[in-house]
Amino acid sequence: MILYALSLVGVAVFAASGALAAGRKGFDWIGVGAIAVVTAIGGGTLRDLLLDRHPIFWIADPAHLWVVLGSATATLVYVRRHRPPDSLLLVADALGLAFFTISGAQVAEQQGLPGLAVVAMGVITGTAGGVLRDVLCNEVPLLFGPLDTLYATAALAGAGAYLALQAGGVERDGAELVGMGLVAALRLAAIAWQLRLPGVRVHGEGPR
Secondary structure, eight states: OHHHHHHHHHHHHHHHHHHHHHHHTTOOHHHHHHHHHHHHHHHHHHHHHHTTOSSOHHHHOTHHHHHHHHHHHHHHHHHHHSOOOTTHHHHHHHHHHHHHHHHHHHHHHHTTOOHHHHHHHHHHHHHHHHHHHHHHTTOOOTTTSTTOSSHHHHHHHHHHHHHHHHHTTOOHHHHHHHHHHHHHHHHHHHHHHTOOOOOOOOOSOOOO
8 A cells, every 4th residue: 555655646747747848848638648747657667667566556556647647737727827936846856866866765565575676676766757858858867967966876865775675674664764855855955065976078079
């Protein structure tokens, strides 16, 4: 039940971030809906395909799609009446990252995968939807670009903490709350203080 609730909350928050991103690009209602759907279910869909888990979560339970459409619609209604803060997209994305990272790790955990694979599935579930959103909106993905303020790093830390706490004897409910809190806290702190990993530069002649 908790895993299901996490999945729905993650879908709602990521749908809102997709709707905000599409709205800032001036997309029409269909475009906004499409970006919201891709953002919200992209990571979980990729996870289920990699795990050969069928039916895909949103096909097995179409309630996820209704949550996406409801969240996207509510977001659009809100922004028509109020100017959203510039940081709202990043905050919504950080919360979605937290919910989906831990829910993705739990799905992989239920499949009996080793710890490293569980962490990887958590990171993929948390980040893939945002990457698809940014690519479709013609933006450099937050995961790779100059605004990559501890995006995948936060997901890695949260999923790793979730597993480590359980291994140390902490109940699953407590471990998931700490894991989600760590993902959100790292991501929001990185946004606030522009924390990021060092960039890599290769010196050479460059493209011809």
